[in-house]
Every structure is written in structure tokens, then in C-alpha cells.
Amino acid sequence: MNWLENLRRSFLDWDAMAEVLPSMISVGLKNTLILAAASTVLGVVIGMALAVMGISQSRWLRLPARIYTDIFRGLPAIVTILIIGQGFARIGREIFGPSPFPLGILALSLIAGAYIGEIFRSGIQSVERGQMEACRALSMSYGQGMRLIVIPQGIRRVLPALVNQFIGNVKDSSLVYFLGLLASEREIFRVGQDQAVVTGNLSPLLLAGVFYLVITVPLTHLVNYIDVRLRLGKQGRGTGAASGLAEVSELQAAAVPQPAAKSSGETKPRFQGGALNIRDLSMAYGDLDVLKGVDLDIAAGTVTCIIGPSGSGKSTLLRCMNRLVEPKGGDILLDGDSILAMKPERLRRRVGMVFQHFNLFPDHTALENVMLSLTKIKKMPRQEARRIAEARLAEVGLAERRDHRPAGLSGGQQQRVAIARALAMDPELILFDEVTSALDPELVKGVLDLMAALGRQGMTMAVVTHEMGFARKVADQVVFMDEGRIVEAGCPQQIFDNPQSERLKRFLAEVL
Ligand SMILES: Nc1ncnc2c1ncn2[C@@H]1O[C@H](COP(=O)(O)OP(=O)(O)OP(=O)(O)O)[C@@H](O)[C@H]1O
Numbered sequence: 001m002n003w004l005e006n007l008r009r010s011f012l013d014w015d016a017m018a019e020v021l022p023s024m025i026s027v028g029l030k031n032t033l034i035l036a037a038a039s040t041v042l043g044v045v046i047g048m049a050l051a052v053m054g055i056s057q058s059r060w061l062r063l064p065a066r067i068y069t070d071i072f073r074g075l076p077a078i079v080t081i082l083i084i085g086q087g088f089a090r091i092g093r094e095i096f097g098p099s100p101f102p103l104g105i106l107a108l109s110l111i112a113g114a115y116i117g118e119i120f121r122s123g124i125q126s127v128e129r130g131q132m133e134a135c136r137a138l139s140m141s142y143g144q145g146m147r148l149i150v151i152p153q154g155i156r157r158v159l160p161a162l163v164n165q166f167i168g169n170v171k172d173s174s175l176v177y178f179l180g181l182l183a184s185e186r187e188i189f190r191v192g193q194d195q196a197v198v199t200g201n202l203s204p205l206l207l208a209g210v211f212y213l214v215i216t217v218p219l220t221h222l223v224n225y226i227d228v229r230l231r232l233g234k235q236g237r238g239t240g241a242a243s244g245l246a247e248v249s250e251l252q253a254a255a256v257p258q259p260a261a262k263s264s265g266e267t268k269p270r271f272q273g274g275a276l277n278i279r280d281l282s283m284a285y286g287d288l289d290v291l292k293g294v295d296l297d298i299a300a301g302t303v304t305c306i307i308g309p310s311g312s313g314k315s316t317l318l319r320c321m322n323r324l325v326e327p328k329g330g331d332i333l334l335d336g337d338s339i340l341a342m343k344p345e346r347l348r349r350r351v352g353m354v355f356q357h358f359n360l361f362p363d364h365t366a367l368e369n370v371m372l373s374l375t376k377i378k379k380m381p382r383q384e385a386r387r388i389a390e391a392r393l394a395e396v397g398l399a400e401r402r403d404h405r406p407a408g409l410s411g412g413q414q415q416r417v418a419i420a421r422a423l424a425m426d427p428e429l430i431l432f433d434e435v436t437s438a439l440d441p442e443l444v445k446g447v448l449d450l451m452a453a454l455g456r457q458g459m460t461m462a463v464v465t466h467e468m469g470f471a472r473k474v475a476d477q478v479v480f481m482d483e484g485r486i487v488e489a490g491c492p493q494q495i496f497d498n499p500q501s502e503r504l505k506r507f508l509a510e511v512l
Pocket residue numbers: 285288290308309310311312313314315316317
């Protein structure tokens with residue numbers, strides 16, 4: 001049992017540990033935390049700049065970011081620390097005085113920046129494209145969309161990786177001792193090592209190891225907790241409606257005013273819809289001509305359903321109407337004004353859009369989703385924005401669920417929040433892009449009923465849809481597209497009961 005005793009004396013010399021404990025805390029722990037925290041903060045600043053450069057459109061920004069990352073990620077940490085700490089020692093002395101501590105922080109930050117830049121870049125790029133599209137459709141500029149939605153979402157996703165980086169910095173801070181720190185600047189490892197030399201055993205180093213674990217292990221658990229919390233929010237109030245039937249009753253209880261059918265002319269329409277005139281519109285993705293001379297008139301306060309086979313250009317036509325894509329030729333007039341002559345952000349204040357995949361902002365509650373563009377784009381005071389958002393949510397039957405995040409709502413409920421979000425901006429025209437295609441069948445009815453109610457209230461609507469029943473019942477005009485052209489347009493009876501072209505007949509035979 002001699003070896004066991006040797007082991008104990010080497011690692012478990014309690015006296016040696018007790019002796020070094022005070023300086024381990026007051027000097028080592030303090031300096032390790034300063035080194036790790038300062039280099040993480042500075043690394044985040046560097047990393048943020050690298051990430052923005054790395055996803056920029058400009059090659060001249062991407063290239064230096066790439067070179068920086070390759071160098072500082074590729075070099076062993078100790079090489080960077082020695083090059084910076086010793087290579088720049090003279091300049092360092094002039095700026096910071098005799099201590100190598102600031103240069104140590106700088107070296108750790110440069111290394112951390114390279115990793116953090118990559119973490120941020122992948123985080124930002126992992127945010128779905130639809131999020132930026134939703135921002136633009138709500139008339140945010142690219143910069144606003146990035147700042148308000150995409151970057152915060154990206155950062156939340158990379159939070160665990162950032163904490164890992166901090167843990168890495170805690171460990172790498174032990175390398176700074178190679179720069180010959182002053183006694184008062186020693187970090188955990190150096191304090192342990194110095195004492196190990198004095199006592200002649202490894203117990204102080206074991207204690208140093210324990211200190212590292214005491215910092216890093218709780219952090220890992222903390223970040224997991226934060227991650228779950230950020231993802232799900234403060235829910236705990238149950239999730240979305242259990243069934244489509246529940247959703248229908250939710251809508252029946254909604255505050256949406258239901259005027260008599262438009263044709264009866266008994267009720268004054270609630271919305272002042274705008275008119276749209278499309279003239280000889282063409283659009284191409286690179287060499288692929290997608291729209292080939294489209295002419296279409298959408299009268300104010302009417303519902304136009306656009307139907308046609310997949311790939312015929314329906315969504316692209318819709319996206320031209322709020323310039324999410326730019327036409328190649330032709331023109332679109334909104335109440336007589338060319339939308340191509342307007343600033344896209346101004347146009348999108350007048351034209352709302354609802355997407356197939358909802359594109360709600362996942363880190364915001366239903367209420368915040370609806371409020372965001374009111375406070376940020378229309379610059380309304382929060383109180384007023386809140387009042388409007390609550391009213392719109394009540395109209396779509398979701399007053400009770402305003403504090404839920406999208407993850408806690410059913411697809412149908414999410415889509416109704418998206419409609420409330422579009423309505424809140426008081427648009428003259430709303431574009432609906434296959435908004436029920438991603439929904440379970442029993443949830444479709446609630447959303448379609450809501451759209452029909454909006455149509456009856458005089459909202460101008462352009463609806464790309466595969467729901468032929470809805471088009472027949474609700475549309476004032478149905479447009480059949482094929483291969484980038486409008487093949488037939490007319491009232492629902494004409495299109496569904498008396499199709500003229502072979503292509504429309506074939507299409508109807510397949511879908512009805
Ligand atoms: N971002 C894009 N880049 C390149 N090509 C695209 C892009 N978006 C669409 N296309 C192509 O443009 C054509 C028209 O697409 P669009 O989405 O407008 O059709 P659609 O009639 O709405 O079809 P679906 O009902 O399947 O959505 C298709 O051939 C499609 O592959």
C-alpha cells in the first residue's frame with residue numbers, strides 16, 4: 001500500500017492546500033476571471049465585427065474577415081500569446097506600463113474573436129430566410145431586420161457556444177503565465193504551480209484544477225437552463241388549442257365584426273382597400289423567365305384568387321406586388337402610383353403580406369409580434385401600439401393567447417397572429433401566399449373563415465391558393481396562371497363552371 005500513501009501525499013496534502021487557498025482565491029481566481037471575462041467581452045466585439053463582415057455582400061469585407069479567422073484559429077494559442085506578449089512588449093510597455101497583463105488579455109481576445117466570429121456568423125446564417133422576408137414585408141429596412149430580429153435570434157441560438165468559448169478562455173488564461181506575470185497578476189494555475197514548487201507535491205495544482213471546475217461546470221448547466229428558458233419563454237399557461245374544432249369556436253367568440261355580404265350593400269365596408277393595376281409585368285430569376293408579360297387589374301375592396309400549377313409564377317407575381325422581388329419590366333400601380341417609383345419601405349406600409357410558413361418572430365409573444373412594426377416602424381408610443389395590437393388579436397380570436405410565443409401556438413393560431421400582424425399596419429392591400437398549405441386540414445377552416453370575413457369588410461386581397469372551394473366562394477375574381485402568364489381571368493363561376501382554355505380544363509380536372 002506504499003503507492004497509495006505516495007499518491008495521497010502527492011495530491012491530498014491538506015496542509016499545502018490550506019496554505020495556498022487564500023491566495024488562490026484573492027489572487028488566482030480574481031485574475032483568472034478578469035482575464036477570461038475581459039477577453040470574452042473584447043472577443044465578442046471582435047467576433048461581432050468579423051461576423052458582420054463575413055456575411056457582407058462585399059468581397060472586400062469578407063476577405064479580411066476570412067484571413068483573420070484562418071490565422072487566429074489556425075495558430076496554437078501559446079504561439080499567439082507569445083507573439084503578441086513578447087513581440088509587442090515594447091509598445092505594450094509604452095501604452096500599458098511594465099505589466100504584460102493587458103497584452104495577455106489582448107492576445108486571448110484576438111484568439112477568442114476568431115472563434116466567436118464563426119459562432120456568430122453561423123448563428124445568424126441559421127436564422128430562416130423567412131424571418132428577414134417577414135421583416136421586409138413589415139417595411140423594415142435590411143438594417144432594422146438584422147438589428148431587431150435576425151441578429152438577436154442568431155445570438156440566442158449561439159448562447160451555449162458562447163459560454164463554451166468563455167470556458168475555453170478560462171482555461172487558455174493559464175497560458176498567459178508564459179509572459180512572466182507580476183506576483184499580483186498570477187492566475188489560478190500560476191498560483192498553484194508556485195506553491196507546488198514550495199511544498200514539493202502536486203496538491204496545490206490539484207486545488208487549482210478544482211477551482212477551474214468550480215468555474216466551468218456550473219456555467220455549462222446555467223447555459224442549458226437559459227437556453228431552454230429563452231426558447232420557450234415564460235409559458236406555463238398551456239399550449240395551443242387542442243383541436244381544430246376548438247379553434248373554430250375561438251374564432252366564433254372573436255371580436256371580428258361580421259358585416260352582411262358585400263353585395264347586399266347594407267354595411268359600410270370597414271377597410272378602405274386600394275386598387276392595383278399590373279401592366280405587362282415581367283420578372284426573371286437569372287436566366288429563368290418566370291413572369292412573361294402579366295396584365296391584371298384588382299379593383300379596390302375586392303378579393304382576387306390566383307390559381308395555377310406549381311411553378312407557374314403565382315408566388316413571384318405576389319412578391320412583385322410588394323417588391324420582395326424586383327420586376328424586370330412593366331409596371332404596377334397602387335391607386336394610380338407606380339410602386340416601382342416608391343421606396344420599398346413606404347410601399348410595404350401600404351401592402352401587407354402573410355406567408356405560407358407564418359414567419360412569426362419566435363422570440364416574441366403573439367402581442368409583441370403584432371406590436372413590433374407599430375413601435376419600430378410607425379414609431380407609435382407603446383401604450384397605443386399595445387391597444388391596437390390587442391384589438392387586432394381579439395379580432396382574430398386570440399385575445400387569450402397574446403402572451404404565448406409562436407412555439408406554444410398551433411399552426412392555425414400562428415397564421416391568425418400573422419394576419420393580425422399584417423392588419424395592424426392598416427394596409428390598403430394584403431397579399432396571402434398559400435397561407436393554409438402548411439396547416440393540418442382541421443385548422444384550415446379557421447384561417448379561411450377569417451380571410452373571408454376580411455374580404456367581406458372591404459379589404460383588397462390578392463390570394464395565391466390551392467383552396468378551390470375558398471376561391472369559388474369568396475373571390476370576386478379568379479386568375480389562372482400557367483408558365484408565367486395569365487391564361488384566364490374572370491368571376492369564379494366563369495372560371496370553374498365554364499373554363500375556356502384546354503390548360504385550365506386540364507388543371508381543374510386534376511385539382512377538383
Ligand atoms: N429564389 C428563386 N431563385 C430561383 N428560382 C426561383 C426562385 N423562386 C422561385 N423560383 C422559380 O421560379 C418559378 C416560379 O416559382 P413560383 O414560386 O413563383 O411559382 P408558384 O406558381 O408560386 O409555385 P408553387 O405553387 O409551387 O409555389 C419556379 O420555376 C421556381 O423554381
